[in-house]
Amino acid sequence: MANKDLQKTSDRQAIDLFIDQVNKMPAIHTREGRLIFALDATASRQASWDQACELQSELFLATRDLGGLSVQLCYYRGFGEFRVTPWINDTSELLHRMNGVSCLGGHTQIRKVLSQAVKETRIKQVRAIILVVDCCEENPDTLCQTAGELGMLNTPVFIFHEGQDSQAGQIFQQICKLSGGAYTPFDSHSADVLRDLLAAVAVYASGGRKALEQLSTSQSQHIKRLTQQLGKQE
Numbered sequence: 001m002a003n004k005d006l007q008k009t010s011d012r013q014a015i016d017l018f019i020d021q022v023n024k025m026p027a028i029h030t031r032e033g034r035l036i037f038a039l040d041a042t043a044s045r046q047a048s049w050d051q052a053c054e055l056q057s058e059l060f061l062a063t064r065d066l067g068g069l070s071v072q073l074c075y076y077r078g079f080g081e082f083r084v085t086p087w088i089n090d091t092s093e094l095l096h097r098m099n100g101v102s103c104l105g106g107h108t109q110i111r112k113v114l115s116q117a118v119k120e121t122r123i124k125q126v127r128a129i130i131l132v133v134d135c136c137e138e139n140p141d142t143l144c145q146t147a148g149e150l151g152m153l154n155t156p157v158f159i160f161h162e163g164q165d166s167q168a169g170q171i172f173q174q175i176c177k178l179s180g181g182a183y184t185p186f187d188s189h190s191a192d193v194l195r196d197l198l199a200a201v202a203v204y205a206s207g208g209r210k211a212l213e214q215l216s217t218s219q220s221q222h223i224k225r226l227t228q229q230l231g232k233q234e
Contacts (some may be wrong), residue, residue, distance in 0.1 A: 018197060033069040033206030034087070036120065036129040037094075038113040041077035043105035044067045045134065048162060051191060052132060053098045057091040058199040072204045074116055074147045075096060078108035083115055091224065114146040114157070114175075121155045127205035129157045129181070130198065132198040136168040143171065147178040156181030160194060 037059065039045070039052055055088050063069040073085040073093055082102070088094045108131065117129050129150070136143075150157060157179040159172040169185065176183040 002139055006114075018144055018182055018200070019227060027131050029176055033037060033063060033128075033202065034072075034120075034124065034126045034128055035075055035202060036072050036113070036117050036206040038074040038129060038131045038133075040108060040133045040135075041075040041103045042108070043077075046132070047101040048132065049098070049101065049103055051194070055191065055195045055198055056094055056098065058195050059094075059202040060091040061199070063202050069206050072120065074110060074113050075101060076106070077101075078104035078106045080109070082109050082112045082116075108133065108135060110136060110175075111138055111143055111146060114143065114150060117155055118146065118149055118153065121150070125153075126155050128201050129155065129179075130201050131157060131159045132194075133159065133161065133172070134163040134168070135165050136171045140171045140174065140232070144174050145176055147175040150179040150189050155179065158197075160184045161185045162187070 010210070037056070039049060041049055059071055060069055070087040070089050072087050073094060074083070076082045083101075085094075087099055089096070113129070113131060117126055120126050134157060147157060157176055158181045159176055161169055161172050161183065161186070169183075172184045175181075184197065186197070
């Protein structure tokens with residue numbers, strides 16, 4: 001029982017930290033959302049990839065009343081393999097593409113994710129980037145430089161960090177700060193937390209903070225808490 005209570009406390013802290021970071025972000029006045037959903041598909045990530053497949057529908061469900069959402073899936077794996085899909089507006093299509101991917105051993109390629117976001121937002125504004133990852137094997141200065149460029153373009157990075165790699169966590173926090181985004185750790189067993197965080201960023205990308213107040217009452221308790229606590233006027 002003590003372990004469960006500790007986990008609940010940790011989950012609440014992660015959500016509260018996320019809330020505080022999003023509260024400080026600038027308003028978004030467009031109703032058109034473009035979001036990059038980036039995942040580490042190296043060998044150790046198969047369980048998390050499967051979980052992401054199950055949860056990706058939240059990106060679309062959470063924004064269906066806000067004018068919809070366009071998602072570009074990015075993932076890296078193997079020996080320098082980096083893949084990018086076309087922009088997708090349908091959860092079935094995104095799931096189909098994700099189900100066709102198997103995880104392979106390799107190093108992280110976070111720089112390519114950030115560079116892809118710069119490229120896309122120079123064509124048409126990308127409102128948010130979600131990166132689900134557990135470690136970092138790249139030069140932090142290079143990553144931070146590109147993150148700063150994203151910050152200048154008003155394209156925030158939201159990193160959901162699984163695991164206990166404190167060194168990677170420090171790098172991820174810098175990336176989020178420089179880009180104007182938000183960082184939060186999560187536990188692989190806390191699917192509800194990840195689901196709510198994915199939905200929250202999708203809503204932010206589509207409609208800004210005020211849009212969270214418009215979420216259906218059928219949403220999860222975590223989403224309701226986000227809605228209540230992110231009630232600032234824009």
